[in-house]
Amino acid sequence: MSELNELYQEVILEHNKNPRNFGEIKDANRTAEGNNPLCGDQLKLYLRIEDNIIKDISFVGQGCAISKASASMMTQAVKNKTCEEAEKLFSEFHKMVTGKLDPETEENSLGKLKVFAGVLEFPARVKCASLSWHTLHAALNNEKMASTE
């Protein structure tokens, strides 16, 4: 179970149970939808961006524990960040879960998000962790849809 513990860490299980920023934002001025056709996970992001800053962000959707926890922690991580800072986090997160960035030895601003490094050992689950980030990336680029395929 040692590897499992690396994937289903307490913080991930907790965010799965009590996702933060879950629900619709009424005054959102940017939305994007993400889906993972492989497993049917669906996610919708709501953002309120003012002066290039993500003032508010939330999500709705259904998915596994990994995708739900990742979305929850993503919204916390990028709230009140500039769009560029959020994009940088997206890029670092993406590199981490695909094995191109070692968060322990290389410089990064991932902070708590490092908890998802373990997903690397579970290739079938990488897309679960990155769905919300791909959707954020789409929203920041004014695209309506993101897909992990």
Place this chain on the structure above:
Amino acid sequence: MRQDLGLKLLDSSPKKPFDVERIRADFPVLSQNMNGKPLAYLDNAASAQVPKVVIERIHEYLTKEHANIHRGVYYLSQKATTAYESAREKIKRFINAREAEECIFVRGCTEAINLVAYSFGRRFIENGDEIVLSQMEHHANIIPWQTIAEEKGARLRIIPINERGELVLEEFENLLNERTKIVAITHVSNSLGTVNPIKQIISIAHKFGIPVCVDGAQAIPHFRVDVQEIDADFYAFSGHKMFGPTGIGVLYGKRKWLEEMPPYQTGGGMIRRVTFEKTTFAPIPEKFEAGTPAIMGAIGLGAAVDYLNSIDFEAASEYEKELLEYATEQISNIEGVRIIGTAKEKASVLSFVIENIHPHDIGTILDQQGIAIRAGHHCAQPVMDFFKIPATARASFAFYNTKQEVDRLIEAIKKTVEIFS
């Protein structure tokens, strides 16, 4: 004395118990570990494992018999042709087709259904016609029909299912009319395990003069199918679900239909005469086997049929039933678990969901325990929609699975519940 004699007679009459350990020894893949635990392979509805005799037969073919079939004037080609055609003969006997020519080799069940949809559809389906399917179909028995229906301006009519995952047969007859050109239906549901009363369905359709195409992919590995007895017009199945290799499958079709249907693909090996003005086609089965077929696959599938004939297939079916009953009983005792598909007649498929735990998380945790199951929509999204769930976790058994493996499955599910509690 008399009593003794009586007992002796009684002793000799019951069937020998099914020896699962002896069967397991026939499947090399089963003896390995996965993630440091003995492999419990419970994803047989996706693909079954292959017995040693099939592996050896393929090895022998590649080592000693390979050449392209038909038209070869040399010894090796004739040997390959004989092996390929004798595999067709084995299939014919296994499903009790009238003639070997009615058994077309295809890539798999999906290609078999595509063949019928496009070829039968092109010839017989017209604007305004109707095709009857059911709510429990695999995507492979939906999309080909949807595609030909769109092309021809025909429409799909759907037989509903009930909460247990059984067809609502009373509705079926109401769907049939003079515009119905074909009924395409599964014998056994891959996501629910439901065994449909296929003989009855076919007989109802035949009352209206409507042919029936049966998706038999999930039936063939679990019990004897006699295509003449059920009177199927078409019966499609895959080799890799019945302990043969991937890349080979069979479409059984009644001669009278196959002869009237145009080729599905064209090319080498399926013609009588070709000029730039006109081509005349070879008779069945060659008409439907354009290009070099999966010779190795067909021979491997023939060996899988030999294997199934060599074991007591009826006893194996019974054993699987016991296994399913045991697993169903055990899993029902776990709080929060709900079985999806509770039909009275089921093949060994156990689909389930756990409250507040996504099937993919179940799949990953079970994988770490060495247990291979499938999690997802099982290419049956209309079934998921009906039950208002995104996905299920599915354990599916073969006759080489054991009660101990079921126990491990149950333990691992309990552990999953614990992790997420």
